[in-house]
Amino acid sequence: MYVKKTVPYLNCGLDLVGEVLYGKWKIRILWFIHQGNLRPSELQRKIPDVTRRVLNVQLKELEDHELITKKIYPVMPPRVEYTLTDFGSTxxxxxxxxxxxxxxxxxxxxxxxxxxxxxxxxxxxxx
Incomplete structure (x- = not known):
């Protein structure tokens, strides 16, 4: 997993928001999850320019920042869905x-x- 080499500058609200939402696709990912597109394949269809790898990285970052949650269903093949947290809904x-x-x-x-x-x-x- 990627680890930042520098400490983020977090001295004001704009710095904090930028740190959490920085990423070309994050705002669109949040919006589409809000609209009910919960599975990675659905998000990829909505944002065809995003690569699978970048989508997964940005979903993980949004999850780490507590804006979305990930649910893995115990079926074969595994099914994954993302939903907004109350915090993400704000x-x-x-x-x-x-x-x-x-x-x-x-x-x-x-x-x-x-x-x-x-x-x-x-x-x-x-x-």
Whole structure:
């Protein structure tokens, strides 16, 4: 398992939130679990760009930070489901607000993101 080589800077609320939610897919993982997508295969279908390895690492980190719980069912093959903890559920209104902000500003956000993207990415989006 990966162990950080430096001590995290945890002097304010933003540092703490960043430490817990840092990761490209964590916010989306939490949102999709909230929507009822509880199994890793369901999450992978919802987020097709995430690799299985990265998904598992980020699920483990969310579990370590007590935002989700993992239940393993004693069947063959083993079945795993994740659910939000009460603590993790407190993030859902914030994630929803961030999503609304993104929807309201999506045209501008796409423009500024693509403006600084690699030319090959910009061409791929235009086609």
């Amino acid at each position: 993030l859902i209104p914030l994630i929803g607000s961030i999503g609304v902000w993104g929807d309201e500003h999506q045209e501008r956000l796409r423009r500024v993101i693509l403006k600084h993207a690699a030319p090959s990415l910009t061409d791929a989006v235009k086609t």
